[in-house]
Amino acid sequence: MSLPRWMEPLLEAGEMREIDRWAINERTIAVDELMERAGEGLAGVISRRAPAGRVVFVCGKGNNGGDGIVAARVLRQAGRDVEVLLVWPAEWMGSDAQAQLKKLPGAKPVAFEAGRLNKAQVIVDCVLGTGSSGKPRSPADQVISEMEAAKAPVIAADVPSGVDATTGEVEGPAVHCVATAAFHRPKVGLWVRPGKEYAGEVDIVDIGIPRGGPARPDAGLIGSGVLREVPRRGATSTKFSSGNVCIIGGSRGLTGAPAMTALAAMRAGAGYVTVGAPASLELSFTVRLLEAMVVGLPEDGDGHLDASGLEPVLKAVVRADAVVLGPGLSKNPQSQALARAVAPRIDVPLVVDADGLNALAGQLEEILAGRRWPTVLTPHAGELGRLLEVDSAEVERSRLRHVREAAAISKAFVVLKGDDTLVAAPSGRVAISRGRAPGLATAGTGDVLSGVIGAMLAKGMPVAQGACAGVYAHLRAGQIAAAPHGPDGVIASDVIASLPAALSA
Numbered sequence: 001m002s003l004p005r006w007m008e009p010l011l012e013a014g015e016m017r018e019i020d021r022w023a024i025n026e027r028t029i030a031v032d033e034l035m036e037r038a039g040e041g042l043a044g045v046i047s048r049r050a051p052a053g054r055v056v057f058v059c060g061k062g063n064n065g066g067d068g069i070v071a072a073r074v075l076r077q078a079g080r081d082v083e084v085l086l087v088w089p090a091e092w093m094g095s096d097a098q099a100q101l102k103k104l105p106g107a108k109p110v111a112f113e114a115g116r117l118n119k120a121q122v123i124v125d126c127v128l129g130t131g132s133s134g135k136p137r138s139p140a141d142q143v144i145s146e147m148e149a150a151k152a153p154v155i156a157a158d159v160p161s162g163v164d165a166t167t168g169e170v171e172g173p174a175v176h177c178v179a180t181a182a183f184h185r186p187k188v189g190l191w192v193r194p195g196k197e198y199a200g201e202v203d204i205v206d207i208g209i210p211r212g213g214p215a216r217p218d219a220g221l222i223g224s225g226v227l228r229e230v231p232r233r234g235a236t237s238t239k240f241s242s243g244n245v246c247i248i249g250g251s252r253g254l255t256g257a258p259a260m261t262a263l264a265a266m267r268a269g270a271g272y273v274t275v276g277a278p279a280s281l282e283l284s285f286t287v288r289l290l291e292a293m294v295v296g297l298p299e300d301g302d303g304h305l306d307a308s309g310l311e312p313v314l315k316a317v318v319r320a321d322a323v324v325l326g327p328g329l330s331k332n333p334q335s336q337a338l339a340r341a342v343a344p345r346i347d348v349p350l351v352v353d354a355d356g357l358n359a360l361a362g363q364l365e366e367i368l369a370g371r372r373w374p375t376v377l378t379p380h381a382g383e384l385g386r387l388l389e390v391d392s393a394e395v396e397r398s399r400l401r402h403v404r405e406a407a408a409i410s411k412a413f414v415v416l417k418g419d420d421t422l423v424a425a426p427s428g429r430v431a432i433s434r435g436r437a438p439g440l441a442t443a444g445t446g447d448v449l450s451g452v453i454g455a456m457l458a459k460g461m462p463v464a465q466g467a468c469a470g471v472y473a474h475l476r477a478g479q480i481a482a483a484p485h486g487p488d489g490v491i492a493s494d495v496i497a498s499l500p501a502a503l504s505a
């Protein structure tokens with residue numbers, strides 16, 4: 001199935017190779033023609049981003065190196081001071097790259113030497129591209145470390161060397177680039193951390209591959225078009241048709257979380273919001289949430305939801321169109337047992353967040369197996385690690401693999417939060433947020449996200465679309481909240497207040 005209109009496709013290395021092969025074999029476009037356009041495009045990116053000074057190209061033996069040699073020729077012909085350094089002996093290079101070497105005017109390429117990087121105003125990384133696999137091996141590893149240590153900014157051809165184009169994983173040395181010239185389409189690894197941190201700005205270079213190629217990408221960026229899919233209020237709307245969200249959570253000391261989830265759901269357009277929380281805490285919600293309903297639920301006498309509350313919870317959610325389970329729930333064993341009992345019994349779309357997720361740790365498959373309605377899980381790396389029983393550092397190393405694994409096991413849609421928020425479907429499809437909203441790096445913004453997604457699902461959006469609309473609106477609200485004074489000092493309440501503007505754009 002092709003990606004929805006609001007997703008901008010990203011390619012894995014294998015998919016790019018398939019497209020290249022198709023263009024060459026089926027559309028009779030010669031490799032050197034593709035390489036010529038890639039090199040010209042790369043030269044254009046260099047001219048725009050680094051218009052003056054010496055350009056030092058560091059070229060590997062594959063076609064990525066060939067692209068660099070074309071760009072070096074184009075810039076030399078335009079009068080730029082250009083040097084080409086080869087990582088491997090010229091005779092080891094692929095035939096297409098060797099052919100380009102012969103066309104290079106001016107000084108011959110020389111073997112790589114770290115000292116030569118000192119004279120560069122800009123370094124162009126053409127060592128490894130989509131043909132690379134695994135940790136960089138010698139001599140590429142040493143060269144990559146030297147480029148990383150050099151003072152001059154680095155621009156990458158197609159993908160920063162050391163970054164896995166398909167996964168964004170970085171197993172050994174890699175180069176932090178100010179920009180990456182992505183040929184044909186950006187590769188997935190440019191948008192997934194840690195690879196994303198190395199890619200810098202991503203400039204897309206058209207290399208003349210026609211439409212209609214063979215690859216059916218399964219990953220893409222969430223585009224602004226997703227907000228056009230959000231149902232809007234109209235003349236015949238009622239508070240119920242706008243979306244009825246019920247939030248179950250809260251505990252002594254953790255009343256802010258469900259309150260923010262509720263406010264976020266309302267600001268994202270839900271017309272009717274209920275908070276179900278420990279009975280002794282009812283007043284704190286009543287005074288804060290003027291527009292929401294509050295239902296006091298059985299508790300242990302110390303402000304924690306009690307496992308005996310299953311039936312009252314099911315009663316509280318009976319008219320809801322979507323439920324958010326977990327904000328402020330706490331790790332109290334009784335409350336966790338309640339969450340495990342409630343999750344399979346909710347017959348509307350369910351968002352599980354925060355301590356609701358911790359309740360599912362290690363039992364994802366069993367607990368969610370009985371659900372007949374879609375589920376969205378919204379973990380950060382630590383919570384995903386607990387769900388899958390792996391270290392959070394391991395999740396951070398391979399974010400794409402782990403989010404897909406959790407979605408496959410749980411049959412839920414999994415939203416792995418971060419600057420590169422990843423939304424994985426059980427099918428393996430992944431939608432990726434562009435990110436770049438540092439204002440969101442503060443307490444409570446996760447509670448806001450679960451409320452926004454809850455509102456989208458309550459409005460009846462299909463689950464993948466609703467989750468992505470929620471992620472996009474939340475991101476944009478984070479950017480709007482930071483606009484007047486920068487990201488520092490943004491608090492989650494500012495993000496909530498910015499949601500209507502984010503959704504109206």
Ligand SMILES: NC(=O)C1=CN([C@@H]2O[C@H](COP(=O)(O)OP(=O)(O)OC[C@H]3O[C@@H](n4cnc5c(N)ncnc54)[C@H](OP(=O)(O)O)[C@@H]3O)[C@@H](O)[C@H]2O)[C@@H](O)CC1
Nearest residue numbers: 020034035062063064128129130131132133135136137158
């Ligand atoms: N195909 C096309 O039509 C077009 C492709 N285009 C461009 O080509 C790029 C892909 O080119 P590519 O496939 O030649 O591979 P590329 O990334 O240059 O180098 C791989 C070389 O490195 C080696 N190597 C591998 N892993 C390694 C490691 N871990 N550590 C060290 N070395 C390693 C491996 O050799 P090995 O030692 O494994 O035999 C191989 O020689 C793509 O990104 C785009 O820029 C454009 O020009 C448009 C047309």
Ligand SMILES: [K+]
Nearest residue numbers: 125128157159
């Ligand atoms: K590269």
